[in-house]
Amino acid sequence: MPIELKMPALSPTMEEGTLAKWLVKEGDTVQSGDLLAEIETDKATMEFEAIDEGTIAQILVPEGTDNVKVGTVIAVIAGEGEDASTAKAAPAPAPAAAASAPTPEPVRAEPVEAPSSSSATAAKKDGPSPGRDPGSGQMEKGERIKASPLARRIAAEKGIDLSAVKGSGPGGRIVKADLEGAPATAAAPAQAAAATPAPAAAPQQAAPFETDIPHTADKLSNMRKTIARRLTEAKQTIPHIYLTVDIQLDRLLKLRGELNAALEPQGIKLSVNDLLIKALAKALMQVPKCNVSFAGDQLISYSRADISVAVSVPAGLITPIIVGADEKSVSKISTEMKELAGRAKEGKLQPHEYQGGTASISNMGMFGISQFDAVINPPQGMIMAIGAGEKRPWIVDDALAIATVMSATGSFDHRAIDGADGAQLMQAFKQIVENPLGLVA
Incomplete structure (x- = not known):
């Protein structure tokens, strides 16, 4: 069965990145630990290693592609004994009909707990939090919901109940990618507004403009975008x-x-x-x-x-x-x-x-x-x-x-x-x- 290589989360806050460079090509044989690609996160360019063995059958995301969301299939590896020429990525599952989606019971969302090295260590030692079903990743009533600020804002805008979303981030933290295809509930926006402080207004991006002054225009790196976002957030909210x-x-x-x-x-x-x-x-x-x-x-x-x-x-x-x-x-x-x-x-x-x-x-x-x-x-x-x-x-x-x-x-x-x-x-x-x-x- 073909093995899908997905865009990894190389840091706890990473939700998308730039596939800067492929270090392999289609037809190459790879072993566990081989370097596959260089990925630019919001802070650094990091190397992505292979976990499985096989042959690179397809490269789905070309190098230099920006804003690749965490979890996106970027390549396919043909396993041992498989024909690399026929190995393809599995088709994305069709979204379930809105009418058949179950309506989860509303749960009061509480402010996310700030990350710290001590809390992360404790989470690793203690395993899943009480109240979470380890198999499903769903939250039970009364448990603190761990979600990134961006995920909370998107959930509030789209009416998504975070208690029904399985988090793929560290410690089960809900990130932006987890909200794709998540069902909306009528009660979610009201409960989020009542339970959490109103999110700060998203910083307005500078509008493009035309000028006759001689100039150059350079594309912002992921790091520069992150610096702009975090500094704006810091000055607006702190x-x-x-x-x-x-x-x-x-x-x-x-x-x-x-x-x-x-x-x-x-x-x-x-x-x-x-x-x-x-x-x-x-x-x-x-x-x-x-x-x-x-x-x-x-x-x-x-x-x-x-x-x-x-x-x-x-x-x-x-x-x-x-x-x-x-x-x-x-x-x-x-x-x-x-x-x-x-x-x-x-x-x-x-x-x-x-x-x-x-x-x-x-x-x-x-x-x-x-x-x-x-x-x-x-x-x-x-x-x-x-x-x-x-x-x-x-x-x-x-x-x-x-x-x-x-x-x-x-x-x-x-x-x-x-x-x-x-x-x-x-x-x-x-x-x-x-x-x-x-x-x-």
């Missing part, structure tokens, strides 16, 4: 509060020089950013009320500091994560950061290496930027924006002197973090940076 402190860097710079001299035989060279990543992680542990995520009717509080670090890549911006930065040495952070940044620029990061995190840091000091306000990376609750270290007049021991000073601005989700708690985090961050021996204690 009430930002910004808090800025000025921090003297002279002690930190002196310590960095001494550490680099000691680490030189190991081939390790610390950057200022490596030390600031550690400082933010320690500050979050000191002020845990800022190490949180807002999740509708829940506040997710994290017990470790996973710091997402903004890295500029040719296609846009990506945020590789230093996991458990509060417990790692600055030399370990430096080594990991260099390795992650290198693979980020090559588009080779795995989803777990850039998705998640409890807070972010963005450093534009190398460009001479004195101070800026960064946009929060949802579902995180804060991001630290780092400006350039500059020579400024400064009071040292009650006398005017010249010191190296930088401005740091924290952006906080005011739904989850009060201004006073944000101020405590900024105070803790300043104290740690100005007394940097604590970074190596």
Whole structure:
């Protein structure tokens, strides 16, 4: 029987992607583990491996095709003993008549729980949630419905009861592709409106226009589209509060020089950013009320500091994560950061290496930027924006002197973090940076 190769979900949030390049052609024999194609997701270009053995009978989606939905059949493999020339994709089943579709009992939809590394681990260990039929994937009355924000909006618009939809995402999460062909119910729009907050209006896309000015027009990559969508969502739905402190860097710079001299035989060279990543992680542990995520009717509080670090890549911006930065040495952070940044620029990061995190840091000091306000990376609750270290007049021991000073601005989700708690985090961050021996204690 022919084996259908379907567009894979290479990350928990992936709903469609670009089939960038085929690495095989029709007639090729493949083994389990062979590379079949390169697929561009919203954050990286990833390789798609074969699971089954056989011969490539048909390639149904040509390379370079955009917006291929997860679950779409992209190729067919003829199994052992089959004639590759006759192996074809199975025809799509005809949609059931609307009149014969059963009407599921309405279930109150609750806000989706924000993803976290701890909850994902627990889900893997504990297996299916109570109330779910493992065979059918259907939800029982009273169980929390896991669905992406896009899936919820589509369900509300089309009147689809999410409790009757089987999710194909991680942990049974309902994604956009699961809603295709799902029956509508009259009660669904009303119940969704009553049970969940009204979704934010979809961001309006800029209308195409004509101009006589000489120009070029470049097609947006999946990454750039995702950046545009997420930043618009963040600014429209998250009430930002910004808090800025000025921090003297002279002690930190002196310590960095001494550490680099000691680490030189190991081939390790610390950057200022490596030390600031550690400082933010320690500050979050000191002020845990800022190490949180807002999740509708829940506040997710994290017990470790996973710091997402903004890295500029040719296609846009990506945020590789230093996991458990509060417990790692600055030399370990430096080594990991260099390795992650290198693979980020090559588009080779795995989803777990850039998705998640409890807070972010963005450093534009190398460009001479004195101070800026960064946009929060949802579902995180804060991001630290780092400006350039500059020579400024400064009071040292009650006398005017010249010191190296930088401005740091924290952006906080005011739904989850009060201004006073944000101020405590900024105070803790300043104290740690100005007394940097604590970074190596």
